[in-house]
Amino acid sequence: MSIAVVGVNHRTAPLEVRERFAHAPREVPASLQRVLSAGAGGGVLLSTCNRTEFYLAEPSDSTAETVWAILGERLGAGRNASEYGYFQRDRAAVRHLYRVSAGLDSMILGESQIQGQVREAWEASRPQAGPVLHRLFQSALLVGARVRSETALGSGAASAPSAAVALADKIFSRLAGRSALVLGAGDMAELAAGCLVSEGVRVTLVANRSYERARAIADQLGARALTLDEAWEHFATADIVLSSTAAPHAVVTWERVAPAIGRRGGRPLCILDLAVPRDVEPAVGQLENVFLYDIDDLQAVAAHAAAERHQEVPAAERIVSDEVERFWAWYGGLAVVPVLKEFRGRLDDVRAAELERALKRLPHLSPEDRAQVEQFSHALLNKFLHPPTIALKQAAQAGRGYGLLESLKKLFGLERPDGS
Amino acid sequence: MVLVPHLLALGLYGLATALALAPFAGLRPAPRALTLGAPLSGATAHVVGVAQVTPVGVAPVLSILALFLVLLQIVSERVFRASAVALFTGPLATGLVGLALLIGLGPGAAPSGGGNAWFILHVTLSVLGLALLALAFITAALYLLQFRELKSKRFGQVFRLFPPLERLDRLNHVALVAGFPALTLGVLLALGYAVRYAGGMHVDPAQIVWGSFTWVVLGSAVWMRVVRHWAGRRAAFASIAGFVAVVLVYLALKLAEPGTQRFL
Known part of the structure; x- marks a missing residue:
């Protein structure tokens, strides 16, 4: 086995x-x-x-x-x-x-x-x-x-997309039902948008320099497609902005979005800039109730969580070791039962054969005496079998039965012809 | 029999404070059953103790205030999952119970004007209003700490263990909106009590000044939140300023009139 x-x-x-x-x-x-x-x-x-x-x-x-x-x-x-x-x-x-x-x-x-x-x-x-x-x-x-x-x-968010969720989660009491605006069509934005959607966030708008590409992603997410120039107005209403354009410079500038953010009435806005180079001008993050995070910030959150998780490894490994031994005890027990049965059966066959031979040599014994001798042979076998049986069962319970079992099979020729 | 439940409450509040502070000391957070169980057990003992004192004088009022703070802490954790509130309410309640024990608690005499139930209700509602104002201050402080953490991109213990900004803002709103009617009723009951039972009883002007000032502060905070729709950082600053003003006015009045026994 x-x-x-x-x-x-x-x-x-x-x-x-x-x-x-x-x-x-x-x-x-x-x-x-x-x-x-x-x-x-x-x-x-x-x-x-x-x-x-x-x-x-x-x-x-x-x-x-x-x-x-x-x-x-x-x-x-x-x-x-x-x-x-x-x-x-x-x-x-x-x-x-x-x-x-x-x-x-x-x-x-x-x-x-x-x-x-x-x-x-x-x-x-x-x-x-x-x-x-x-x-x-x-x-x-x-x-x-x-x-x-x-x-x-x-615990914690140990990957950049889950860190994006963790950050948004520290601003809004519930992510479910929040609206998100996605700028650009990068893989990272798509991945992070997927994480947010799994938390119940609704991606309502997808904006991209190319309208066709925006439309392709918007269709996947059940959102409306926009061009980038149409997106700035929506900074007044979106709760979360995910940005990951391929632009070589910042596209979300203070001039473009400050007027719209001013109309939010103090509601917080979480901007997750996942692009490299960054899409969002740092000045935007200085606006009241705007929380701007770039890819370095997400990685810092993830690294922090990962470091904390590493501290838990020894405790987790201890649990794994305990459970391995528990399983192995069960598994060892599973193997012990049929082998013990066969071992006992094999020795009982020997006992019965020897008893029969002995009784043939003692024909003068009364039925009562024959029964006594047979009783004696059973008792002797049981006495011999008791210590190895107990030792095997205990070893199996302790998860050490497998090696003993193999030895027993070899010593007493218990391997069946089919190899089981 | 007043002392034992108070001492028990003191010990359990101390334990609850230690449990709340433990994660900030790098220790593993305690199970939620324990962080809720310790203050809840303390509050149960505390109720038994408070039920045996007449709310006249500073010590019983401090004890009742501590009890309300702990009850509000439990509600904040159960309903809003804002366990960080215990960082403030825990030490505050422990300190207040300790102070009440130092000043001296004991079964007091009935108020001179009679009408005990009316008087107890007045004190209870007024102290509840004050406790809710304190809760608004605490949530505002937590809000500003978390806000600073998020803005400055520090992702330490405050970021991890404090509730989200919106939840703190909501709790602040609820505390103020619930505190105002409680304090208003408390003040109205005081007026009614004075007219109906106290007769010629002397009331310190300081009591009237402080009570009215607290009511105006709480009313203004509610007006700003509900009518002017203040929220977030602005509302948090207003809550903190209001609570600090109430405490400072109390201290000023206390210093101006040393030895005043009836003033709280």
């Missing part, structure tokens, strides 16, 4: 490789089926933008090779996928999944999105997961939840 993880993540493979390995949900069953056919009792495929990992129960020696073959096909040109990945077994594999679920293995330490992705992977692979991985993933989700509730690993 064993558990393994085979895969790649953001530490071992560059983005262009991870992109190729990523599996769409519809591709998961077929890949898993191939891996299970190569020899495994169960499998779950976790595929996100930062990792593609096959979790396997009772894999055979050739299963990892099959995984690398599947991933290698996606790389093409005869490239070897295993160069980018890792293979871990047993406790290390369990620890790996628990760390992933807790956000300890994420690119942004402590991010919570991974927990949902672990759940989705488990649910998508459920028919092929098997009971051991079913239990493993269930416990991984609990470990993730425990780490988040008992440590501050997930």
Whole structure:
């Protein structure tokens, strides 16, 4: 019995490789089926933008090779996928999944999105997961939840887009229902707008130098498209302005927006300037009730949160270690029961055979005496079996049963012909 | 029996203050159940203590003011999730209870003019109005601190632990709008009490001056917020100026008339 993880993540493979390995949900069953056919009792495929990992129960020696073959096909040109990945077994594999679920293995330490992705992977692979991985993933989700509730690993905003949300959140008591104006069509603005939308902010206007590009993004966000020159008036009404144009100089100047901001009646305005070079003139930030932040500020917020999260790593790792031992105790117990049963059965067969032979040599014994001798043989066997049985059960409960079990199998020839 | 619940409240308010200050000292924030449970338990003991004193003289009034501050702190945290209010209300309530104990609390005599219930209601509503004015001051101070943090782009403990600006502004608005009718009723009850029960009872001019001044300050603050639609930083400055003026006038009157026993 064993558990393994085979895969790649953001530490071992560059983005262009991870992109190729990523599996769409519809591709998961077929890949898993191939891996299970190569020899495994169960499998779950976790595929996100930062990792593609096959979790396997009772894999055979050739299963990892099959995984690398599947991933290698996606790389093409005869490239070897295993160069980018890792293979871990047993406790290390369990620890790996628990760390992933807790956000300890994420690119942004402590991010919570991974927990949902672990759940989705488990649910998508459920028919092929098997009971051991079913239990493993269930416990991984609990470990993730425990780490988040008992440590501050997930606190603060540790990425620039989430820092944008955190800053807006410190100005407005509720982000839901706030209106946002997006200037420019940069990727960062789109990403930050997505974060704000997920908090309930309504992107009502998208302005760009090119009206067509503005319209394309506005259509995606359910907003109205404007040209940049039409946007300045809307500084009077928007709650949040996200700016990320490709202009080589500041486009949001004091002269352009001060009159509109003057009509806000003291309502706060949060301007998030995500462009490099900056889109918004610093003088705009001096206006009353205007809170202007540029990309450096967002990164400062994110860095601050990341530093605080790093302080929580030892506490989170302790929780992971505790839970790995707890799982391993359960898993060890699972393996002990059938082996003990077989061990006892094998010795009982020996006892019965020897008893039969002895009784044949003692025909003069009365039925009562024969029964006494048989009783004696049972008692003797039980006395012999008691200490190893207890020791194995205790070792299994302590998570150390696996090694003892292997020794027992070897010493008493308990390996079945089918290898189980 | 007055002393024990007050001492208990004092200890629990001290604990609540320590819990509120802990994150600023780099310690892990206490669970919400504890940050709410400590002041709530203190307030429960405090109610038992306050119920046994007659609100005549400085010490009982300080004790009632402390109780209202803690109750407002709990409401601020429960309803507005503004736990940072405890940074001010915690030490203030602890100090006020401590001061009341030092001055001397005890079951007092009934007011000379009789009409005890009327008098108690007058004191209770007036002190509630004052506590709400204090809450408006606290939220205004928190607002200005958070405003400065956000404007100067310092993303430290104040940024992390203080509530959003809008929430503080809203709490300030609610405190002023709720405080004004409470104080107005308190003042009206004082007038009614004087006419109906006190008869020829002597009332210090200082009491009348301070009570009227506080009412005018609170009324002006409400007028600015509700009629003139002041909000944000301007309203915060107005709240702070009003509360400071009320405290300074009280101190000036107290110094001008030392030994006045009935003046609060």
